[in-house]
Amino acid sequence: MDAFSQLLNGFAVALTPMNLLWCLVGTTLGTAIGVLPGLGPALSIALLLPITFKVEPTAAFILFAGIYYGAMYGGSTTSILLNTPGESATIVTALEGNKMARNGRAGAALATAAIGSFVAGMIGTLGITFLAPVVVDWALRFGPADYFSLMVFAFVTVSAVLGSSAVRGLATLFFGIWLGLIGVDLQTGQARFTFGLAELLDGINVIVVAVGLFAVGETLYVASRYRLGKDEIIPVSGSLWMTSEEWRRSWKPWLRGAAIGFPIGAMPAGGAEIPTFLSYYIEKKLSTKPEEFGKGAIEGVAGPEAANNASAAGVLVPMLTLGLPTSATAAIMLSAFRATASIPGHCCCSRSRTWSGA
Amino acid sequence: MTTTGDSAEGATARSRPAIGEAIIGAGVLALAIVMFWQAMSIPVSPIYAKVGPTVVPMMTAAALGLLGILLLIDAWQGGWQTEEEKAVTPDRAALLWVVAGLVLNVALIGSAGFTIASTILFVCVARGFGSNNTVRDAVIGAAFALIAYFGFATTLGINIGSGLVESALERLIGVEGG
Numbered sequence: 254m255d256a257f258s259q260l261l262n263g264f265a266v267a268l269t270p271m272n273l274l275w276c277l278v279g280t281t282l283g284t285a286i287g288v289l290p291g292l293g294p295a296l297s298i299a300l301l302l303p304i305t306f307k308v309e310p311t312a313a314f315i316l317f318a319g320i321y322y323g324a325m326y327g328g329s330t331t332s333i334l335l336n337t338p339g340e341s342a343t344i345v346t347a348l349e350g351n352k353m354a355r356n357g358r359a360g361a362a363l364a365t366a367a368i369g370s371f372v373a374g375m376i377g378t379l380g381i382t383f384l385a386p387v388v389v390d391w392a393l394r395f396g397p398a399d400y401f402s403l404m405v406f407a408f409v410t411v412s413a414v415l416g417s418s419a420v421r422g423l424a425t426l427f428f429g430i431w432l433g434l435i436g437v438d439l440q441t442g443q444a445r446f447t448f449g450l451a452e453l454l455d456g457i458n459v460i461v462v463a464v465g466l467f468a469v470g471e472t473l474y475v476a477s478r479y480r481l482g483k484d485e486i487i488p489v490s491g492s493l494w495m496t497s498e499e500w501r502r503s504w505k506p507w508l509r510g511a512a513i514g515f516p517i518g519a520m521p522a523g524g525a526e527i528p529t530f531l532s533y534y535i536e537k538k539l540s541t542k543p544e545e546f547g548k549g550a551i552e553g554v555a556g557p558e559a560a561n562n563a564s565a566a567g568v569l570v571p572m573l574t575l576g577l578p579t580s581a582t583a584a585i586m587l588s589a590f591r592a593t594a595s596i597p598g599h600c601c602c603s604r605s606r607t608w609s610g611a
Numbered sequence: 612m613t614t615t616g617d618s619a620e621g622a623t624a625r626s627r628p629a630i631g632e633a634i635i636g637a638g639v640l641a642l643a644i645v646m647f648w649q650a651m652s653i654p655v656s657p658i659y660a661k662v663g664p665t666v667v668p669m670m671t672a673a674a675l676g677l678l679g680i681l682l683l684i685d686a687w688q689g690g691w692q693t694e695e696e697k698a699v700t701p702d703r704a705a706l707l708w709v710v711a712g713l714v715l716n717v718a719l720i721g722s723a724g725f726t727i728a729s730t731i732l733f734v735c736v737a738r739g740f741g742s743n744n745t746v747r748d749a750v751i752g753a754a755f756a757l758i759a760y761f762g763f764a765t766t767l768g769i770n771i772g773s774g775l776v777e778s779a780l781e782r783l784i785g786v787e788g789g
């Protein structure tokens with residue numbers, strides 16, 4: 254009952270007109286960002302971080318979560334129509350989605366992605382509501398040693414195992430530690446790596462690092478290569494509505510995608526890419542028409558799209574309860590809440606954004 | 612950020628040494644050496660005998676040193692870029708325009724103010740991305756910069772770098788910025 258009353262309380266907070274407006278702004282912005290290749294949710298949230306100085310943390314969190322969810326969905330649009338995934342988590346969607354668009358079923362592909370994202374977002378949000386208090390109870394029994402081990406575990410797995418090279422992942426991890434070391438040591442008050450510059454005594458702000466990494470880095474990358482890209486837009490043709498057969502083939506992948514995405518997203522080393530690959534693989538195995546895969550099977554869009562949205566909800570579980578970011582976007586959001594000193598406890602407010610999330 | 616990159620790397624592993632990757636490896640190694648040197652100079656109070664302010668820096672420096680060597684070995688064996696990445700010749704002129712914009716922005720934001728510095732940055736980046744209409748870019752850039760400046764100044768109360776243009780406009784419309 255406790256979780257239920259907290260849930261209702263959360264809805265009461267989230268459903269105020271102002272918060273719903275933030276939510277709408279967030280999801281609209283997020284979808285737009287997801288559609289634009291090269292602009293990711295991590296970068297957008299990094300650029301919007303100053304907003305946390307003025308807007309109350311709940312509203313800011315709703316805005317950020319809206320951007321995150323919206324981007325997860327928006328990325329599918331470019332995957333389907335351009336064969337250019339806007340987000341790494343929508344790479345799989347391009348496999349079948351673009352084929353569907355070429356077959357004149359772009360409308361159905363977009364629809365199954367949208368409805369699947371919505372369904373999975375709802376399931377994932379319910380998951381947060383019931384899972385988060387359990388994890389919090391468990392986390393409250395943690396001592397400093399446990400926290401330290403969990404942090405080390407999460408960061409090493411994220412950087413070393415999930416990328417394509419352990420050496421490069423770890424090199425960036427230690428480079429990040431070095432950036433964090435700059436400034437005054439909180440334990441002993443000694444200045445470290447400041448090279449005698451007073452400006453460095455306060456350390457390097459995480460916002461500066463985030464904008465440098467995601468905005469400046471991405472700009473330089475795109476500027477040096479954009480002339481070489483060739484995008485081909487497939488016009489949306491055929492009926493926008495899904496046929497009854499497409500509905501029948503979609504609902505099971507949605508549920509399975511959500512069931513895969515949420516737990517993996519919630520793991521300390523999860524992320525959104527792996528569940529989409531897993532979901533695609535499972536749908537291919539379970540499909541009654543496996544020969545359609547590679548030629549535009551709707552299951553191959555519905556499953557991965559549900560998986561990436563559910564994993565977005567899952568990623569919020571370790572972030573809100575343990576303070577562990579498992580994706581770049583979660584790391585930026587976490588830094589925002591470090592700044593306002595209100596990390597846990599806001600999870601009950603986080604759930605409304607899925608209402609307009611799809 | 613795909614997890615399928617390993618197979619492509621395996622295929623390129625035995626080609627000639629890669630210069631770009633070698634620079635990254637050497638940079639990491641150089642950083643490790645600088646870190647050692649700087650960590651040595653952190654004064655340690657005798658009270659903190661065991662875990663003092665130099666322990667983590669030393670560990671990080673050692674790890675970066677080792678990883679720098681591993682990256683250099685990787686670069687020697689052909690680097691980690693996939694074949695299609697290697698085939699791309701970066702657009703150096705575009706890169707120069709973007710970098711020039713950034714450098715000018717940093718150099719000017721203190722003296723000239725946010726709007727002027729940002730407009731120059733906008734024009735340079737637009738030029739880097741292939742725009743030739745400098746006047747139009749400057750107008751768009753200035754509009755965005757002014758919206759951002761007054762957005763921050765009026766709603767958040769944060770001064771993000773006022774200069775000649777900003778103070779003139781503030782006097783004109785009577786807004787108290789920052």
